[in-house]
Amino acid sequence: MTIIDKPQQTETTSEHGSGVYAAPNTPGAVVDYESRYDNFIGGRYVPPASGQYFQNVTPVTGKPFTEVARGTAPDVDAAVDAAWKAFETWKNTSVTERALLLNRIADRMEQNLELLAVAETWDNGKPIRETLAADLPLAIDHFRYFAGAIRAQEGGISELDHDTVAYHFHEPLGVVGQIIPWNFPLLMATWKLAPALAAGNCVVLKPAEQTPASIHVWLDLVKDLIPDGVVNIVNGFGIEAGAPLAQHPRIRKVAFTGETTTGRLIMQYASQNLIPVTLELGGKSPNIFFEDVAAAHDSFYDKALEGFTMFALNQGEVCTCPSRALVQQSVYDAFVADGLERVKKIKQGNPLDPTTMIGAQASNDQMEKILSYLDIGRQEGAKALIGGDRAELDGDLAGGFYIQPTVFEGRNSMRIFQEEIFGPVLALTSFSDFDDAISIANDTLYGLGAGVWARDGALQYRAGRAIEAGRVWTNTYHQYPAHAAFGGYKQSGIGRENHKMMLDHYQQTKNLLVSYAEGPMGFF
Amino acid sequence: MNESSGAPTTLSRVDVTDAAAELLRHLSASYGPLMFHQSGGCCDGSSPMCYPVGMFQTGPSDELLGVLHVEGIEPVPVYMSKAQFEYWKYTHLTIDVVDGRGSGFSIEAPEGKRFLIRSRMLTDEELAALGLG
Numbered sequence: 061m062t063i064i065d066k067p068q069q070t071e072t073t074s075e076h077g078s079g080v081y082a083a084p085n086t087p088g089a090v091v092d093y094e095s096r097y098d099n100f101i102g103g104r105y106v107p108p109a110s111g112q113y114f115q116n117v118t119p120v121t122g123k124p125f126t127e128v129a130r131g132t133a134p135d136v137d138a139a140v141d142a143a144w145k146a147f148e149t150w151k152n153t154s155v156t157e158r159a160l161l162l163n164r165i166a167d168r169m170e171q172n173l174e175l176l177a178v179a180e181t182w183d184n185g186k187p188i189r190e191t192l193a194a195d196l197p198l199a200i201d202h203f204r205y206f207a208g209a210i211r212a213q214e215g216g217i218s219e220l221d222h223d224t225v226a227y228h229f230h231e232p233l234g235v236v237g238q239i240i241p242w243n244f245p246l247l248m249a250t251w252k253l254a255p256a257l258a259a260g261n262c263v264v265l266k267p268a269e270q271t272p273a274s275i276h277v278w279l280d281l282v283k284d285l286i287p288d289g290v291v292n293i294v295n296g297f298g299i300e301a302g303a304p305l306a307q308h309p310r311i312r313k314v315a316f317t318g319e320t321t322t323g324r325l326i327m328q329y330a331s332q333n334l335i336p337v338t339l340e341l342g343g344k345s346p347n348i349f350f351e352d353v354a355a356a357h358d359s360f361y362d363k364a365l366e367g368f369t370m371f372a373l374n375q376g377e378v379c380t381c382p383s384r385a386l387v388q389q390s391v392y393d394a395f396v397a398d399g400l401e402r403v404k405k406i407k408q409g410n411p412l413d414p415t416t417m418i419g420a421q422a423s424n425d426q427m428e429k430i431l432s433y434l435d436i437g438r439q440e441g442a443k444a445l446i447g448g449d450r451a452e453l454d455g456d457l458a459g460g461f462y463i464q465p466t467v468f469e470g471r472n473s474m475r476i477f478q479e480e481i482f483g484p485v486l487a488l489t490s491f492s493d494f495d496d497a498i499s500i501a502n503d504t505l506y507g508l509g510a511g512v513w514a515r516d517g518a519l520q521y522r523a524g525r526a527i528e529a530g531r532v533w534t535n536t537y538h539q540y541p542a543h544a545a546f547g548g549y550k551q552s553g554i555g556r557e558n559h560k561m562m563l564d565h566y567q568q569t570k571n572l573l574v575s576y577a578e579g580p581m582g583f584f
Numbered sequence: 585m586n587e588s589s590g591a592p593t594t595l596s597r598v599d600v601t602d603a604a605a606e607l608l609r610h611l612s613a614s615y616g617p618l619m620f621h622q623s624g625g626c627c628d629g630s631s632p633m634c635y636p637v638g639m640f641q642t643g644p645s646d647e648l649l650g651v652l653h654v655e656g657i658e659p660v661p662v663y664m665s666k667a668q669f670e671y672w673k674y675t676h677l678t679i680d681v682v683d684g685r686g687s688g689f690s691i692e693a694p695e696g697k698r699f700l701i702r703s704r705m706l707t708d709e710e711l712a713a714l715g716l717g
Contacts, residue, residue, distance in 0.1 A: 114685075114694075130694070241627045242686065268627075269686040269693065298689040319629030320665070321621045321640070322688030328641055342626025379626040425684020425698035429631060436675065436703040475703070478671040479630045505624060505667050551624065551667070 081412040083118075084182050085125065091175040093126045093182075097276045099135050099295060102142030103288025108296070109134035116273050119185030119420035120411050122459030128272040131296030133304035136264065139292035140310050143235040143262035146289025151232055151260050155210045158258055162207035165282045166200045172281050173200070178412065179277040180246050185420030185461065186374050187411045198540055199250040202558075205542035209560040210258040223577035229570040232260030233312040236566065237305045239326075240275075241317040242268035242422050243377040243482075247540075249275055251557045252315050253291065259566035264292045264311070266302050270423045298322070309333055313566070316340070317379070319480075320551055338555030338565050340379060340547060342480045343508030346501035347371075347382035347537065348491075348523060350514040354391040361398075363535070364513045368399040368486075370537045372406050372418050372465045376484040377426070379552075380509030382537055384477055385467075385488045386500055392490045399467075400446050403486075406465050408451055418484060420460045427461040430483035433476055434466065437485075442470030445488070472500045480506070494519070498526045507549030511537045530556070595713050597706075598650040598662045599678040604699060605654045607681050608634075611691055617658040620679065621646070622701065623688065624668050632662070632679055632699045633690040649677065673716060678702040 082088035096113060098105040108129040115124040129135070169176060177191035186195070216228035238252040245267060256263050267275050272295045279293065294301050306314050307329035316326050317340040330337045353364045371382050387395050411419030421427045427450070434448055447466030452458070465484040468476055477487040491497040501510060510529040514520045524532040530547045533539065540546065540558070547556035555565050600608070612618055617637040623629045633640070637658075642648075647669040652660040662679070664672060684698030692699060711717040 117685075243627060297685075297693045298687065299691050300694060303689045318627050318688055319623040319625040319631070321623035321633045322628070323625070325640055325689055340626065342624070342629050377627075423684055423686065425682050425687070425700065428682040428684065428698075428700055432700060432702055433630075439703070439705050473671070475671055475675065479668075480625050482627065482629065 079414055080410060081178050081181075081188055081414075083120070083412060084178065089178070091179045091277060093179070093273060093277070095126060097126060097128045097273060097295065099129045099131050099139070100276075100279060100283070100291075100293040101135070101139045102145070102292065103283070103286075106138070108132065109138075114269070114297075116183070117423075118182050119422050119461045120182060121456045122424070122461065125182065126273050128295045131266075131294040131301040133300075135294050135296070136301060136304040136308060139264040139294050140235055140308055142289040143264050143292055144310065146287060147232075147234055147262045150262055150287060150290050153260065155213070158260060159207040159211050161285060162203045162254060162258060164285050166203035166207070168281050168285065169196065169200045169203070169278070173197070176246065176274070176278060176281075179274045181411045181419070183271045183274040184242065184245055185411055185422050187416045187419040189414050189416065190374060192414070194540075195244055195247045198542070199247045202247075202250045202542045203254050206254040206258040206563075209563060213560065213563060220573075223575060225574050225576065227572040227574065229572070230259070230563070230567045231570045233566060233568055234261060235311050236261045236263055236313040236315065237308065237311045238263055238265045239302050239306065239314070239316045239318065240265060240267050242270040243374060243379070245271040245274050246278055248317055249278075255562040256315075256566045257290065259563050261566055262290050262292075264294060264305060266294050266296065266305055269295070269297050270426075303329075306330075307332065311335065313337070315565075323553065336565075338557070339553040340508075340557060341551060341553040342379045343506035343529070343548060343552045344384060344478060344480055344504045345380050345382050345506075345509035345511070345529065346384045346386055346504070346527070347511035348386045348497050348501060348513065349388065349391075349395060350497070350512075350516070350519060350523070351388040351390045352515045352519070353513050354395050355515060360515065360535075365399055365402045367511060367513055367537045369402045369406065370511075371486040372403070372484045373538050375418055375421050375463070377422060377482050378538070380531065380538070381480075381482070382509070382511050383481065383485065383487060384472070385486055386491050386497055387488070388497070389490045389492055396445070396488065403446055403465050403467060408462065408464070409453065410457060418465060420462050421483060422461070424461055426482065427463060430463050430481055430485065433479070433481045433483070433485060437468045437470070437474070437476040440470065440474045440476065442468040442474055442476055442487070445469055447484075472503055478504060494523070498523065502528050505550060506552045508547075508552035509533065595710060596650050597676055598652060599676070600652045600654060600660075601678060601680045601702075604679045604681040605652075607692060607695070607697055607699075608652070608654050608660060609656050610695075612657040615691055618660050620660065620662040620699070622662070622664040622668065624665065628687045630701075631687055631690070632701055633688055634692055634699055635689070636691065652679065674706055674711065675703045676706050676710070678704075
């Protein structure tokens with residue numbers, strides 16, 4: 061796969077014979093989960109104030125495999141206290157020291173890539189070939205990118221006049237709250253942690269309650285590297301732990317990835333505390349195939365067919381899932397026929413099997429929601445060209461949460477074209493010409509991602525500039541390098557992640573305005 | 585699905601199943617009067633978020649779809665952003681509940697339950713009555 065800039069070669073040590081990784085806590089497993097995880101506050105694990113834990117289920121089989129602290133407001137308070145205490149020292153660390161920490165975390169992750177990949181697949185349900193080739197290599201690179209970015213960051217010196225100088229320094233915000241989604245638990249935590257730590261902040265992080273466990277496997281690997289209190293993890297439910305974190309009067313910023321209603325609630329809390337937010341709230345991304353894509357049946361055409369099929373990556377549980385395919389009418393029938401052939405080849409099965417291309421949806425309620433959209437799609441008159449149902453797998457997998465890759469043909473006004481289903485469900489329609497394509501592409505409340513496929517360079521450029529979205533992949537899709545800004549237009553959110561510009565989202569600007577003049581200004 | 589009513593006796597855009605009504609009664613005992621706001625977007629999006637009245641500020645950008653009448657508790661208003669409503673206005677929504685976890689800050693998550701929207705297309709008669717025919 062070429063999901064990252066420079067794919068890393070991974071030596072796999074999966075069980076001989078089948079090549080299928082053993083499930084955690086079974087013979088031959090490369091990783092085992094503890095039976096229980098507490099909150100991590102001030103550099104040590106502490107039981108939740110409530111004394112309560114909740115069971116964590118693997119979507120692979122639908123069965124519980126560990127239990128996790130049910131954190132509440134007192135735990136959040138303790139974590140914020142610990143983070144501020146750590147900040148007294150952490151804020152004065154040199155960029156060299158902070159960059160070194162990030163690089164050491166990256167090295168430790170790289171040495172344990174396979175272990176982390178299996179842990180992530182077990183917690184989330186995504187196929188192991190994605191965690192091995194994308195989630196973990198991207199997370200490792202992300203830490204390294206921000207280690208480099210913070211070293212290269214410059215302040216400013218402005219000579220206002222001969223005797224007056226403005227100095228601009230970057231200073232950390234302090235303690236920040238981060239609420240992590242469940243679709244890429246480790247990678248999304250990394251997107252938030254790496255720039256925050258690089259910039260000199262201390263963090264209180266709340267993992268998603270659907271995927272609360274893999275970050276503790278990560279933490280177990282790196283916690284000896286991180287000064288006490290710099291990273292604190294409070295698990296729990298949104299209403300009990302997330303909301304107290306988001307409205308905590310002593311945090312200086314909230315970063316959230318999720319949906320629009322919670323995004324509004326977080327802004328509401330932030331307005332009460334007068335703090336900034338960054339929000340990444342999803343999308344309904346168009347993937348546009350212009351007619352010249354089909355001018356030849358060459359490797360470029362093959363690449364475009366893969367682009368058509370990218371809606372199934374991560375079971376469609378990606379904020380930028382290319383969930384609307386727009387295909388030009390002149391080549392529609394033939395291109396769609398070839399695209400469906402590619403979709404048919406998606407191998408669904410055990411997420412721990414390296415040949416599996418699509419695994420389990422992350423939770424039962426997520427699967428139920430997708431099924432409800434398959435239902436409304438049919439009711440609205442959309443035609444299922446392939447898939448359209450739950451996938452029934454055998455053996456241990458029978459209790460897991462699996463959905464068939466589905467392609468619906470319909471109109472852009474239908475709800476399945478307008479709402480984020482967050483499943484392997486593609487809404488397919490056609491367009492007549494450039495203006496029609498852009499009009500359909502932009503007829504959405506969101507503007508996070510988009511795809512443009514064309515051989516004509518001028519056409520690519522014009523389309524990319526005309527689409528109202530923060531990221532327009534051109535002749536590619538689903539690449540997430542740390543060095544490219546990611547974020548949304550319209551209702552897809554506020555702010556960006558990735559890229560060195562992300563440092564600004566975790567920094568204050570300190571201006572020292574200094575007069576070197578010998579005498580008074582002359583006013584008094 | 586346990587529809588609490590078949591064909592609506594009065595014109596309504598929203599309804600609630602018996603199972604969801606039971607959960608609302610249970611939650612209301614702890615939280616008092618409740619409301620829903622339908623989310624859009626990522627992860628837990630496209631889901632009804634249940635909050636105690638007063639927790640989530642609605643405003644001019646929201647549409648009140650209707651009010652759920654659940655025996656034993658205060659009426660439960662159901663909102664959605666106006667922009668999203670433009671795409672939903674032809675559908676009737678029934679709030680149901682499934683086993684699950686996690687839903688932003690929606691209050692049922694700790695119960696191991698998740699509210700879910702079931703949809704059906706409004707009939708021609710209903711659309712006409714709503715001025716959409």
